C-alpha cells in the first residue's frame with residue numbers, strides 16, 4: 001500500500017491566490033541530464049486575497065535547489081522549508097513588490113512521465129498542462145496566476161541548434177564552448193501551464209497567413225529532418241483554421257508568429273502553449289502513402305482545436321482546474337464545427353455522437369462518472385476525460401440550439417470581450433450567454449453539476465378524430481457517485497414528423513404551423529400536442545442528437561426501416577438504421593442464449609439492398625449508413641454484457657448480409673474502386689469509404705474470390721487508406737496470405753513510427769483466435785517500447801479497449817496482462833498507466849465470473865506499493 005492516502009482537492013475550497021507573479025524571467029542552461037533553471041519572479045500580494053499570513057508557498061516537485069534569494073539577499077535554511085510538493089518562504093514583503101530569485105537543477109533524461117521538461121528522441125521539450133511547470137521550477141502553478149514570461153535558452157549549438165519558447169524572438173547570440181543563446185518574450189500574460197520550450201535538431205517548414213485586419217503572421221512547423229515531407233497538410237490545416245475562426249467567430253490571431261513542433265513522445269494529442277504548440281507527431285505528419293483519410297481529418301481537427309484554444313483557453317483561461325470544460329468543451333465544440341464545415345456536417349455529427357455514446361456514455365455509467373465540472377479530484381490529469389471534453393462540447397452545442405446560431409455568437413462575443421486576459425469559470429460563460437440574449441439559464445446550469453446520462457422515456461398517441469398527436473416525454477437520470485438523486489434538466493429536443501409517403505408532415509403547435517421544432521423539456525414529465533395532422537405521422541425525435549441522452553422509445557422494425565429510407569434529418573436517418581440493427585442483434589442474442597438457430601429478419605436485408613441501390617451524393621455518409629453498430633455500443637445497451645454473444649450475433653448479421661447482397665457489394669465496390677491516391681476531396685474520400693465498407697462485407701465470405709479481391713487491393717494500394725482497409729480485413733479473416741501481408745507491411749514501413757503503430761494496433765484488436773498470444777509476442781518485439789505512449793496505446797490500449805472478445809477472455813488472462821502492464825507503466829508514466837486502468841472500471845457490467853476476475857486485478861493494483869496518485873485514484877474509485 002502507499003504510505004499515505006493522497007489528498008483530494010475540492011472545488012468548494014477554492015480561494016484566490018495570496019500572491020501574484022507579474023513577470024518572470026527564466027534562464028535555461030539546457031542539457032539532457034543537467035539542466036539549470038534560473039528564475040526571477042517579480043511578485044506582490046494579491047489585493048483580492050483575504051488570507052492573513054505573511055509566508056509564501058510556491059509549488060515545486062522533483063527539483064534540486066541551488067540557491068534562493070529575496071530581493072537580492074540570499075535566504076538561509078531557517079528562512080524557508082522545502083517538502084515533496086512545496087517550498088514555503090517564512091516571510092515576504094506585504095506592502096510592496098518583491099523579487100524571488102531561484103536557481104535549481106533538473107534532469108530531463110530521467111523524466112519518463114513526460115510532464116515538465118523531458119527528452120523526446122534527442123530533442124528537449126516541455127509539457128506543463130496541467131501541473132507540469134512545478135517540475136521545472138518553484139512557482140505559483142495554478143491557472144489564475146497570469147504572468148508575463150521572458151525566457152532565455154542556452155545550449156550546445158550542435159545538439160540544439162533550434163531554441164524555441166513562447167512569443168517573439170527578441171535576441172540571440174553565441175557563447176563560449178560551442179554554445180549559443182536565444183531570448184523570447186511573450187507579451188501576453190499567461191498561466192504557467194501555457195509555458196513551453198523546445199530545443200533540438202529541427203527542420204522548419206514555413207509559410208505565412210494574412211489576418212482579416214491585414215497583419216502578416218509567420219507560420220512555422222518544426223519536425224525532425226526525415227519528416228519534412230509530411231508537413232504540407234498540417235500547414236494547410238493551420239491556415240484553414242485561422243481563416244475559419246475569423247469567419248465564424250470574428251477571432252483573429254494575436255502574435256506575429258505561430259509555431260508547431262511535432263514530437264514522438266507525448267501523453268496526449270497536442271498542447272496549445274501560447275504561440276508554440278507542441279504536437280504528438282500523430283496529429284501533424286501525413287503523406288498519402290503513410291496516412292489514412294481519417295488521419296488527414298484528425299490532423300486538421302487537432303490543428304484546429306489547438307489553434308482555437310488561442311482564444312478559448314489562452315486569451316480567456318480557466319480560474320481553476322475544475323473549470324477545465326470551460327476551455328475544452330467549448331474548444332471541442334469549435335473544432336467539431338470546423339471539421340463539419342470542412343468535410344460533411346452529417347458525417348462529422350454521426351462520428352461525434354457515435355464516439356460519445358460508445359465511450360462517454362460508458363464513462364458516465366461507471367464508477368468514474370463525474371459532472372463536466374467535477375467537484376473533487378486527487379490527480380487532475382485523470383480529469384482530461386470524455387465527459388469534460390465530449391459531453392462538455394454537447395453542453396455548449398445545446399446552448400447554441402437553445403439560443404440559435406446568432407444568439408450563441410452574441411454570447412461568445414460578449415464572453416471574449418468581457419473576459420479577455422482573465423481566468424474565469426463556467427459560470428462566467430453561461431452568464432455571458434444569458435446577458436447577450438436576455439434569457440435565463442438557471443436550470444440549464446445543472447448540466448455542469450450533474451453527472452450521468454439522462455434517459456428520455458417517450459410515449460405517443462395519435463387521435464384520428466381530433467387529428468392530433470399527443471407526445472409525452474419523461475426524463476430521469478440514473479444515480480452516479482455522490483449523486484443519488486437527480487433534478488430535471490433543461491433539455492432541447494428537436495423533432496420533426498414524417499407523412500406516410502416519407503415527406504415532412506406539417507403540423508400546428510402553439511398556434512403556429514411548422515415542419516420541425518425544438519421542444520424545451522424542463523420537467524420530469526411533459527406532454528405536447530401537435531394539431532392538424534390528417535394522418536398518423538411517424539415521429540423523428542432528437543434530431544441531430546440535440547441532447548446527450550438515451551432515448552427509451554419502443555419502435556417497430558417497420559417504422560425504423562421507414563425512417564432509414566426517408567428521414568430528411570441525416571442524423572436520425574442513420575440512427576434509424578442503427579436502431580433497426582440493434583433490435584435485430586438483441587433478438588439474435590436472445591436466440592443464442594436460448595440455443596435457437598439464428599435467422600436474419602428480411603427487413604434488414606431489404607433495407608441494405610435498397611440502400612446499396614439508391615443514389616447518393618455524400619458517399620462518406622452512405623458508407624456510415626452501411627456500417628453496423630460497434631460491439632462496444634451494443635455492450636453499452638446490455639444490462640449484463642455478453643461479449644461473445646454480441647460478437648457472434650453481429651458477425652452473423654454481417655455475414656448473412658454479405659451472402660444475401662454479394663452482387664450489390666461487389667458492384668458498388670467496383671464502381672468506386674480506382675486509383676486516386678493523393679486526392680483528398682470529399683468525393684475521393686467518399687469513394688474510398690464506401691468501397692472499403694463493401695470490402696469489409698465481402699471479406700466475411702471467406703471465399704477464394706474475396707481473398708483475391710482483398711489481396712489485390714492490399715498489393716496495389718498507393719495510399720494508406722486502401723492499404724490499411726485491406727490489411728485490416730485480412731487480419732480479421734482466415735486469409736491464407738495473412739502472415740505474409742503483415743510481414744510485408746512491416747518491412748515496407750519499419751522506418752515510419754506512425755505506420756508501425758497501426759501495425760501493432762491492428763493485430764492487437766483482431767478478434768481471430770490466438771490474438772492474446774500474438775499480443776504477448778508483440779510485447780517482446782524489438783519495435784515495442786513502453787516509454788513511447790503511442791506504442792503503448794497501439795498495443796496495450798488497442799487490446800484492452802478495442803478487443804472485447806479477447807480482453808474479456810473467460811479465464812482472466814486479459815485482465816492479468818493489463819494489470820501487469822499498468823504496474824510496469826506506473827513507475828514509468830503514471831498518466832498513461834492510469835488511462836490503461838480505466839478499462840477495468842466497467843467491471844460491474846459483466847457476469848459474476850468476470851466481475852470477480854476484474855476486481856481481483858483492481859485490488860492487486862490498489863495494494864501495490866509506490867502507486868502513483870494517477871493510478872491510485874482510478875483504481876480505488878473503480879472499486880468503490
Ligand code: TRP
Pocket residue numbers: 127129130267268269270271272305306328381384
Ligand atoms: N490542452 C490539451 C488539449 O488540447 C490537453 C493536453 C495536452 C494535456 N497534453 C496534456 C492534458 C498533458 C494533460 C496532460 O486538449
Ligand code: ZN
Pocket residue numbers: 305309327328331
Ligand atoms: Zn483542448
